[in-house]
Amino acid sequence: MPDISKRVVIQIDEGWQFREASETEWLPVAQFPTNVHLDLLRHKKIPDPFLDKNELLVQWVGEKTWLYRTEFDVPDASGYEKVVLNFDGLDTFATVVVNGHEILKSNNMFIPQRVDITKVVKAGDKNSLEITFDSALILGKKIQEQYPDHKWVLWNGDASRLAVRKAQYHYGWDWGPTLMTAGPWRPVWLELYNAKISDLYFTINVADSLDSASVVAKADVEGSATEVIFELSLNGKLVQQSSSKINGGYAQATLDVSQPELWYPTSYGSQPLYELKATLLQGGSELDASSKRVGIRKARVVQRELNDAPGTSFFFEINNIPIFCGGSNWIPADNFIPRIGKQKYYDWLKIVRDGNQAMVRVWGGGIYEEDVFYDAADELGILIWQDFMFACGNYPAKISSLRDSIKEEAIANVKRLRHHPSIVIYAGNNEDYSLRESEGLTYDPENKDPDSWLETDFPARYIYEKILVDVTKELVPDTYYHFGSPYGGEDTSDTTVGDIHQWNVWHGSQERYQNYDKLSGRFVSEFGMEAFPDAKTIESYITEESRDELYAQSQTVDFHNKADGHEKRLAGYLAENFDFSTRPLKDYVYVTQLMQADCLSTAYRVWRRNWKGPGREYTAGALVWQINDCWPVTSWAIADYYLRPKLSYYAIKQHLAPVIIGMKREVRETRRDKYTSLVDRSVVVELWVSSFLLNDIEGKLHVKAFDVITGNKIYDKDHGLVQVTSNRSTDLVEFGLPKVSDVEDPSRVVIAAYLFDLEGKQIARYVNWPEPLKYVKLQHPTDLRVDRVDDSIRIQTDRPLKGVTLEANDVEFEENLADIVPEETVTFKAKESLGDQKVDVRFYKPDRHDK
Structure with a gap:
């Protein structure tokens, strides 16, 4: 008994x-x-x-x-x-x-x-x-029929979803x-119980000096009991303890911590998790106990005027450290949530962490994720941007029962999630304000009367600016609440306030991705480019009976790409940048992934340049759409349904490293006189360094350039000592594009930049190529050395190589994408033993030059 x-x-x-x-x-x-x-x-x-x-x-x-x-x-x-x-x-x-x-x-x-x-x-x-x-579909349609006056406008799915x-x-x-x-x-x-702790929660105040913190522990109690004992422990060792009498079903105690071990995002420090335990007593007998893991940290969103730019900043500060939030968006990892096990959640978030990503945004069209997801984020130091579950629609908030249900939903889920130190922001929805703009729905920011919003054709405003505001203010007053994503400024495309979704690459005006430096915002919470998944993933969804569909433009492969107009958009960006063929399938998969990698790494590189220090946080975050898939599909994901990273994953990892070198070719034109149409053009190379380190360092900058056709070195210069200032980007040098002999042909020049510490150890490298690559006369190397040393592959070449990657059946590499030039050795280290595994080397080389 x-x-x-x-x-x-x-x-x-x-x-x-x-x-x-x-x-x-x-x-x-x-x-x-x-x-x-x-x-x-x-x-x-x-x-x-x-x-x-x-x-x-x-x-x-x-x-x-x-x-x-x-x-x-x-x-x-x-x-x-x-x-x-x-x-x-x-x-x-x-x-x-x-x-x-x-x-x-x-x-x-x-x-x-x-x-x-x-x-x-x-x-x-x-x-x-x-x-x-x-049936949720049928009942949703019946609800929709009852409200014919509501504007049932949305992007994606059936309009009845807005009522369900x-x-x-x-x-x-x-x-x-x-x-x-x-x-x-x-x-x-x-x-079964007589009394229970129905909720254990807390607020934390960390001193500005970070040398002390107070944890105000709180417990809601149901039933008859007299006392709650609160204990705060770390690694099994008691730190503080206090008891509290229960008054009106509530108990509270303040636990002061001197020199707390603070919780930091990954790469900025460790992730110690205290245990807060509450024990419910009646006459000395224990009736119930509850515990939560606690991360002591100071977190805020900073929005302040910038020194020399319009609008305001939008950046996250953790324990007084401004954080550039490079990361990704998260969708549910399966259409059938119950089969996602604990290990798969941890594996996904380890992919995020190992990719140097600091933040994941839980997107508003999925679910409030499983507890294990947030537990993993707490342990791995990944910041969470948490949307409420509204996406791309005009929700019928005029329905009072729906409003009541949404309020109950918000309360329940904020209570469930609020103890996680990883969650640093809640946002009301995904793109509902953008849809409002697109559909011309009524919105008067000067109108502060919530009840009147329900009488407009955009009643959903009541959810984001009334219900969710009230819930978050009461339950998580110290966590920033954002009306939506994107939101800020005069409209959702305002690049100077709040966050933006930058979809003018792929969607919208379909800009060239080389223009990402002109498409920045204060915080870019969505952007992306499609690519095919691993060829093995495509093979996994085509059955034996459909094997004749195993090619890039088959009906089945197209069916596994749900993006409107994907055929012309993906082909368009490929045609703009690459010489390619759709066959064989593996070659096409490779070139789509290489294009995605170039596209996304460009965004991270140039937006990270805008992180220029205090008062100059022009861009403070970039969250790619998306990290994952919910089924085997061609999409914007940078790792596919089976957790197989695409080339873009490695490119992003490299561009979110603690220190990176950035480079850009700037074409400058000068008209010879005011009457002529003749223009003198010159190409200037701009070079900068971006650091997430919290201390200044000195480095030595060396730059080389090579002729892509002959492999000859045409530029070799030591630019001397450079100062790498902590936690910002610093412009270093600019110089004229080197010439191939006396020929000025930018399409033949590949530039490699290296940053070494004072002892000669390489800190960062970057190889800059002429664009578009389809015009570059790439050559096969005449001397390509591929050496296996222990569990690593080392590669040397006598010609510049673009997009080098290794292919092996059962082995993953810590890095699996590199551009390689002569006079260097690039090492690919395997995550496990290579054994006698066959490893193939692939790089971008169109067949045209072999004919």
Whole structure:
């Protein structure tokens, strides 16, 4: 028998069955938690929707009603005042019946539900639990019909999604399939108690000097108890302890910490996590205990006037350190969330951390992520930008029941997430203000009357500027809340205030990516370029029966790219920059990935240049769209569904290193006189260094240039000592583009810049190529040396090589992209033993010069 003074938790995760409502046969579930697609797949009732074009064959699933049931035992409950059934997540329209009694109707996937079943439960006996899941698609359309006056405008998916609090990407997006899931997608569990800690939370104040902190620990208590003991520990060692009497169901104590071990973002320091524990007592007996991991840190968003530029800064400061937030956007890692295990979450976030990324933005069309996601971010030092779950639509906030549900959703999820030190900002939505502008919906920033917003054709404003403002102000007053992403200035395209989504490369005006320096903003929270996934990933989704579809422009491969106009946009950017062919497939995959790598690394390089120190934080962050995929697809992701990095991942990693060299060719034109059309042109090379280090260093700068055709060195200069100032970019030198003999041909000149420390160790290198590459007369090397030394591959060449990468079946490399010039050795280090693994070397070399 359990000690009936203490709360008891029982997981209800066994014996589950499911069926379609019109069927009679119950089948066992595939796992628990689960969803209907996973269960149907286990029983081979549907084809795998990730293969071929099978997505089209499973659309009926989302239009059916599904039933789930199980039985659970309840121990002797006579000593307990409460028996509560908990549902951490029901997807989405759910009716719950226990022992024949309807106990719950739920219509929000994001709200955990707690139901007191003390009066209906049978202690010491079997209890039946049945959940009916109605079609979210059909019920959403019926809700939509009830409000014909609302402007149901959106980007992506079916308009009915705006009325349904379900993961919006389930309705289809421009990178993901339409798969309308249903089921108990998060744990179901029972608790028996007399009193419990219903919430443990805290606020932290860190002194400006960082040498002390106070942790104000708080506990909400349900039931009869007298005292809470709060303990703060680090690595199992007690730091502070305090007790508090319970007053009105609430207890609080202040725990002062001298010389706290502070939590820092990755590469800026360590990530110590204290444990805050609360123990609930009644007459000396323990009734309940709860604990949270605590990161002591000082975090704020700084928006202040700039020294010599319009608008204001928008940067994150952690423990008094301004942080340039290079990182990426995160979408759910699968269409079927329950099958994403703990290890996969950690693997994904290790990819982020190992790629030198400081921040991940949890995008507003997915889910408030699983606890393990944020736990991993806390441990790895990754900052989290957390959107609320609204994306690309005009949500019908005139519906009072929807507003109530959204408020409950926001409260529940902020309470669940607010202890994580990784979360440094909450944002109200993704691109809903941009959609408002596109559709011409009413928005008067001078109108401060929230009730009147509900009477306009943009009632969703009430969600972002009233409901979410109130919730975050009350629950996370020390964490910055941003109305939306993008948001700031006169409109969402204002580059001088707040954040922007820079989609004028790929979308919008489809600018050349070489123009990213003219497309900057104070904080760029989205930008991107598509590329094919690994060829093995493409092969994985084309079945044996469809093997004749295994080429770049097949119907099946196009089906696995959901972006509107992707055929012409991807081809357009390739044609603008590369000489390429779509066959063989591996070659085409390579060139799309190389183009994506060049595109995105250009953005990071030139935007990082704008991080120029105090008062000159012209660009303070760049979050690429996107780090991951939810299925095997051609998309903007820099690592595909199977966690296989694309070339762009390595390019971004290199451009977010602690110290980088940047270089740009600037064409300067001078008209000979005011009457002539004749212009003298010269090419000037601008060179700068960007540092994330927190201390100044001295370095030696050396620059070489080579003729791409002959491999001859045409420039070799030691530029002497340079000062690398901490945590900013510094312009170093500029010089005229070297000539090939007496010929001025910029398309033949490749420049390599090296920064060495005073002992001669290389700190940074960068190789600058003429663009576009399609005009460059690349040559095969006549002397290419590839040496295997231990678990590394070393490469030397007598001709400049573009886009060198290694291909091996079962081995990954720490770095797997490099441009290589003569007179240097570039090393690729394997993550594990190479053994006798065959390793192929690939580099960009169009076939035209071989004919």
